Amino acid sequence: MEIIFSKDIGFCFGVKRAVKIVEDLIKESEGPFWLLEPIVHNEKVMGKFKKAGVRLVTSLEEIDKGVLIISAHGEKTEVYRRAKEKGLKIVDTTCPLVTGAQNLAKKFQSLGYQIFIAGDKNHKEVTGILEATDKKAIVISKAKDFSKVKIEKPTVLISQTTQSLRNIKEIFKELKKKDKKAKFLNTLCPTCQNRQKEIKELAKKADLVLVVGSKSSANTKRLFEIARNKNKNSFLVEGVNDLNKSAIAERKRIAITSGTSTPDWIIDEVVEKIKTYEKDNPEKN
Ligand code: SF4
Structure with a gap:
């Protein structure tokens, strides 16, 4: 059995940075520590923080003192x-x-542009960009959302960092029909783009694909969709407990990628487990 990995795997730099900040904070400061949303969309990582005393609440009303940690x-x-x-x-x-x-949204807003944000309306990141424009930007999730939009000034398109390039291209094409001079400000995260590009290729070469990450992580789900489009034997696994031995054991070439909030130790556990399947099926090697 051959295992091929995407080159870009494990935590992205933004998540690494966020996790390090919180780890240092717990070591060096006094709590209580509070989060309004998970620091990373990964239940296993969050479980470790919970053990260290970080509490996840749904509203600021539940907090009366201590440290509020803002997520990535x-x-x-x-x-x-x-x-x-x-x-x-x-x-x-x-x-x-x-x-x-x-910051880009703020700058172009002050220059008199109509800002369009390509992204998921309810995502925190999109709300943040929207607020940077005093809520004057318009959020577009799909190209068809442009149907009722009137263009009255120069336009720019900014995107949620984790959007798929394909969706952005479709949205920008539609905007261009309304404003030939529309600009696209590329705010896509290079890490997410690399992983999406890589898994497209790896999925074609492999008998089976494992996307390791949380089912609540948007970028993990996007990687899984891309992999499944290219290879029907694609699985999204949160960890070793989700592995389907009978589906995996007889495969000759397995491709592995991960969401940006999946720590290396979860990927390592998955790899070690898969290797034991190989030992159990020596005649298939
Ligand atoms: S996925 Fe990209 S934008 Fe999101 S936290 Fe990681 S590096 Fe930052």
Whole structure:
């Protein structure tokens, strides 16, 4: 059995950075520590933080003192303001690429452009970009969303960092029909783009594909969709417990990639487990 890995795998730099900030914080400061959303979309990583005393709550009302940790996706301006009013210490792990997209939106808004954001309407990152434009930007999830949009000034398209290039191309093509001079400001995350490109190729070469990551992670689900389009034997697994031995054991070439919030140790566990299937089926090697 041959296992081929995507070159870009494990935590992305934004998640590595966020996890390190929180680990250092726990070591060096006094809590209580609070999160309004998971620091990473990975239940196993979150379980470790929970053991170390980090609490996940749904509203600021549940917090009266301590440290509020902002996740890598960023937060609404309103949350920063209210947290300060409550006297909470804020530790911000927002990914610099997410902040970069917000700053670009702000800049082009001040230059008089109509901003369009390609992304999922309810995603924190999209809300953050929207707020950077004083909610004057328009969120577009699919190209067809342009049907009722009127163009009255120069336009730019900015995207949620983890969007698929294919969706962005379709959206931009539609915008160009309405405004020939429309600009695209590329705020796509290079890590996500690399992984999407790589899995497209690897899925064609492999008998089976494993996308390791959380089912609640948008970029993991996107990788899985891309893999499955190219190879029907593609599986999204959160860890060793999701492995289907009978589906895997007889395969000759297995491709593995991961979401950006999947730690190396989960990937290692998956690989070790797969290798034991090989030992159980020596005649198939
Ligand atoms: S996926 Fe990209 S944008 Fe998101 S946290 Fe990681 S590096 Fe930053």
